[in-house]
Amino acid sequence: MATDLCFYFQVHQPWRLRHYRFLEVGKNHSYFDEEKNAAILRKVAEKCYIPMNNLLHELITEHAGKFKVSFAITGTLLSQMEAYAPDVIASFKRLYDTGQVELLSETAYHSLSALYNPEEFRAQVILHREMITRLIGPPANVFRNTELITSDAIAKLVSEMGFAGMLMEGADHILRWKSPLFKYRMAAAPNLVALMKNYRLSDDIAFRFSDRGWSQWPLTSEKFADWVKMIELENPVSARGGSPFIGLFMDYETFGEHQWASTGIFDFMRALPGKLLAQEGTRFVFPSEAVARAQSEDTSFQIEAPVPFSWADVDRSLTAWQGNPIQDASLRAIYRLHDPVMRKAAELRAEERSDEAESLIETWRRLTTSDHFYYMCTKYFADGDVHKYFSPYESPYDAHIIFMNVIADLEKTCGVQASERIGA
Amino acid sequence: MLGWEYPPRLAGGLGKACQGLSVAMAKRETQVFFVLPTFPEHVHESHLEVMGAREVLIEAGYDLSQESFSSHSVSDSMGRSTTRGLNRGLGAVSAGAGSSFEFLRSEAQLFPYGAAPDGKITDRLEKIMSSEVIHEFGTGDEIGDLARNQVTETIFNQEYGRAQAQITKSKKSKITKIYEGTTTKVAPKTAQGAPEKSLKKTGEIYGKNLWSEIEKYTQHVRQLSETHEVDVIHAHDWMTFPAAFEFQRVTGVPVFLHVHATEYDRSGDNLNNEVFRIEREGFKKATHIFAVSKYTAGIIERLYGVHRKKISIAYNAPDDAEKSALAPPTASNAKTFRESSQVIFLGRLTFQKGPDHFLKAAALVLQARPEAKFVFCGTGDMLDKLRSQAHRLGIEPSVHFAGFVDPSQVDEILIHSKVLVMPSVSEPFGLVALEALRCGIPVILSKQSGVREVLHRALQVDFWDHEKLADQIIAALTLPKLSLQLVEEGMDQIQKLSWDGTAEKVIDIYRSYIGSTYSQSIEGAHGH
Numbered sequence: 001m002a003t004d005l006c007f008y009f010q011v012h013q014p015w016r017l018r019h020y021r022f023l024e025v026g027k028n029h030s031y032f033d034e035e036k037n038a039a040i041l042r043k044v045a046e047k048c049y050i051p052m053n054n055l056l057h058e059l060i061t062e063h064a065g066k067f068k069v070s071f072a073i074t075g076t077l078l079s080q081m082e083a084y085a086p087d088v089i090a091s092f093k094r095l096y097d098t099g100q101v102e103l104l105s106e107t108a109y110h111s112l113s114a115l116y117n118p119e120e121f122r123a124q125v126i127l128h129r130e131m132i133t134r135l136i137g138p139p140a141n142v143f144r145n146t147e148l149i150t151s152d153a154i155a156k157l158v159s160e161m162g163f164a165g166m167l168m169e170g171a172d173h174i175l176r177w178k179s180p181l182f183k184y185r186m187a188a189a190p191n192l193v194a195l196m197k198n199y200r201l202s203d204d205i206a207f208r209f210s211d212r213g214w215s216q217w218p219l220t221s222e223k224f225a226d227w228v229k230m231i232e233l234e235n236p237v238s239a240r241g242g243s244p245f246i247g248l249f250m251d252y253e254t255f256g257e258h259q260w261a262s263t264g265i266f267d268f269m270r271a272l273p274g275k276l277l278a279q280e281g282t283r284f285v286f287p288s289e290a291v292a293r294a295q296s297e298d299t300s301f302q303i304e305a306p307v308p309f310s311w312a313d314v315d316r317s318l319t320a321w322q323g324n325p326i327q328d329a330s331l332r333a334i335y336r337l338h339d340p341v342m343r344k345a346a347e348l349r350a351e352e353r354s355d356e357a358e359s360l361i362e363t364w365r366r367l368t369t370s371d372h373f374y375y376m377c378t379k380y381f382a383d384g385d386v387h388k389y390f391s392p393y394e395s396p397y398d399a400h401i402i403f404m405n406v407i408a409d410l411e412k413t414c415g416v417q418a419s420e421r422i423g424a
Numbered sequence: 425m426l427g428w429e430y431p432p433r434l435a436g437g438l439g440k441a442c443q444g445l446s447v448a449m450a451k452r453e454t455q456v457f458f459v460l461p462t463f464p465e466h467v468h469e470s471h472l473e474v475m476g477a478r479e480v481l482i483e484a485g486y487d488l489s490q491e492s493f494s495s496h497s498v499s500d501s502m503g504r505s506t507t508r509g510l511n512r513g514l515g516a517v518s519a520g521a522g523s524s525f526e527f528l529r530s531e532a533q534l535f536p537y538g539a540a541p542d543g544k545i546t547d548r549l550e551k552i553m554s555s556e557v558i559h560e561f562g563t564g565d566e567i568g569d570l571a572r573n574q575v576t577e578t579i580f581n582q583e584y585g586r587a588q589a590q591i592t593k594s595k596k597s598k599i600t601k602i603y604e605g606t607t608t609k610v611a612p613k614t615a616q617g618a619p620e621k622s623l624k625k626t627g628e629i630y631g632k633n634l635w636s637e638i639e640k641y642t643q644h645v646r647q648l649s650e651t652h653e654v655d656v657i658h659a660h661d662w663m664t665f666p667a668a669f670e671f672q673r674v675t676g677v678p679v680f681l682h683v684h685a686t687e688y689d690r691s692g693d694n695l696n697n698e699v700f701r702i703e704r705e706g707f708k709k710a711t712h713i714f715a716v717s718k719y720t721a722g723i724i725e726r727l728y729g730v731h732r733k734k735i736s737i738a739y740n741a742p743d744d745a746e747k748s749a750l751a752p753p754t755a756s757n758a759k760t761f762r763e764s765s766q767v768i769f770l771g772r773l774t775f776q777k778g779p780d781h782f783l784k785a786a787a788l789v790l791q792a793r794p795e796a797k798f799v800f801c802g803t804g805d806m807l808d809k810l811r812s813q814a815h816r817l818g819i820e821p822s823v824h825f826a827g828f829v830d831p832s833q834v835d836e837i838l839i840h841s842k843v844l845v846m847p848s849v850s851e852p853f854g855l856v857a858l859e860a861l862r863c864g865i866p867v868i869l870s871k872q873s874g875v876r877e878v879l880h881r882a883l884q885v886d887f888w889d890h891e892k893l894a895d896q897i898i899a900a901l902t903l904p905k906l907s908l909q910l911v912e913e914g915m916d917q918i919q920k921l922s923w924d925g926t927a928e929k930v931i932d933i934y935r936s937y938i939g940s941t942y943s944q945s946i947e948g949a950h951g952h
Contacts, residue, residue: 019892021891021892021894021895022792022895022898022899023788023791023792023891023894023895023898025792324909325905325906325908325909326903326905326906326909328905329903329905329906378881378909378913394884395880395883395884397882397883397899397906397909397910398883398896400899400903400906401895401896401899401903401906404899404903404906405895405899421902421903422901422902422903422904
């Protein structure tokens, strides 16, 4: 009798744009808000990355080989840390060197390229692998897509790249009668093991921890360990073999940033591994271990996802990033620029201006980061909810205007006509 | 309810708001008597009566050809009057000025926006507004030192520093007669200002008489206390405030003031001090105040020194017709829209509406979009200044001063434009934004406006941020998906506004002050 617990933390920061005006088009090609990006990174590092890394290091040492976690650290964050906070990279490296940390693969730019351009998707995954290997260590053979966005087509792409497993949301509409506690195969890519996020237990920590209106508030490590125990009791070793798998997938910024230190989140995490490990049969696993176990178990049940789904919002849809007119116009505009940017880069290289070529491609790729489209989502911009909306811009409309101004300049650089703009 | 405008005779923002609220309240079993200075139509529906004070009194047999306040009507007013229907003040004789109400039957109207009365408040009005009325529904205690000392320059500069607003720092309440000798004292009712041709006439004829008109209205309303028993007085904007308090003096009922615009919104740094004092004293004496936005509530709080708890927000709402889009975009409309590069300013050309900021942004837009056209619909005291500003900026060919546009043609102009800009320095609400959405074009709202509180799905900008304003105008001219989404989401938000909701809130607040008395009378009305 055993329960496999798998912590996976998403660590990400986007390259936010400054208030780039249309009147700068053709005159100024610096788009990113260096100051703001550096300031936010430093703030998050101090509130979350550094203290949480230290805490995890203590726990790993304390539980000598029994406690382990996994991370997906985006390339946009890695490059910002290189520029503004090399000490944070060192901190992750130190954690990784304990051997109790696994790194996952993803797109370097936290982009939606899997949905819009498979070729670019593969390029960004390879870039990420190179980057994180250089800075921290090589990633495992398990993939997680941006915001856990998954579909049959994406699973196929991922499987074709040689990955053995993929993390995804244990969404009700995908699992239907199936339990998120078991591991599945993707119907579209039977070699790919699907690891499900246990959204109830994950969101208890990530979203509900400090919610005083929640009936279970305050959440203690004892209470959480009891819930895990209950799952184990209710789900003994199944006829199909294998142990229940509990995917605790969440943003790393949960600790100290989304849930402030004053909520007690660090104290909760400090106590939790001990409480869980005290229960017989409970063990922590890497995603790669869970995938390897699944391969030796009967995982004949398959998951189908003709329509992409994610870990966001109640409906687990993609409407946080796409679907409204300004999001779709922006997405069309940026992906339409792929070929012109690559052509222009090739020209520059031929003229022995390869620095400019690399910089052009890097800029375009930073604009593919999903956050830019998230800022244009108006469904969060509900009545009276404006202040809860987290965005560097004043409104989703301003986010779109700034993004399209940048696109206009990039189009000019690449010598292409803009068809999204009237009269351009 | 006391007001100066009511459709169909006056179909602008204030009149429509008065109608929207009155009708919605009447639907909620509240008996509403809406009293205008004069209103020949005399609407009489279930729970709603709209009447001209003058007509009602004449009908009741009063001889208004020889009227004035009786000598004792104000002087004995100190102290509280709890007896309703007390007969006082009729029959005294003075020079017949009854004919001065005639103007209200003419096409030109007295309009509190842009209508600054000449000279000083009359002694009688002064007494009504300054008397320390003591009643059981709220006292002057909530008013701070700030108001007593008028407004300090500091406060103004903190709040409106970028507008370069200044105000006379004075404890004596004297101010230059800013409007003396100008022709814009009295403007007919329209959001854009006055039709140019009638400006002169209306100014000459009526400007001097405003105080006596207010006094006469006040007297008529007091006389109505003999024939009409009410639980609550609800007065719209400053011209009705003296009448409200005079009625209260006689009957003792609580007074609720409804602020659609303050003198600051109308005149900015050119505050008419007499009007300001009527407002300030009114706010002090009022039982409770309704403001059309949080923005306006903030002005009442900070510039007039009223405690925020004494103010509630009563948002304006579009009527049902205004909630539906005009003609759905046809192929030809869409083509016109695509080809249009027209940017609209619609409103009076006065400092507070920010037309100069519109022009400065226009100059920036034209650097990137030389084909853009900027159209001013409206007239006002800044017209000449704006013309020369356009000349100085070298953008005259791209700027058109359309003058006063007939309200029936406004929709047509909006439909053929790309975006409406409302760069107000101070805008209590801004109904014109809703009109533009209805015509299928997005709006750029000044952050110094009330409408943005209910329409946050819109482009918004500080009126002084010309660079950002220019950027938003360029975006509205060139990003069709953005315009589409702004109109769709804006229209969605408008649907949530309703006079029913506002009426419910107003009635709830009445109840909180007069409690059971009011509930009983509502039940009584219901039982009929």
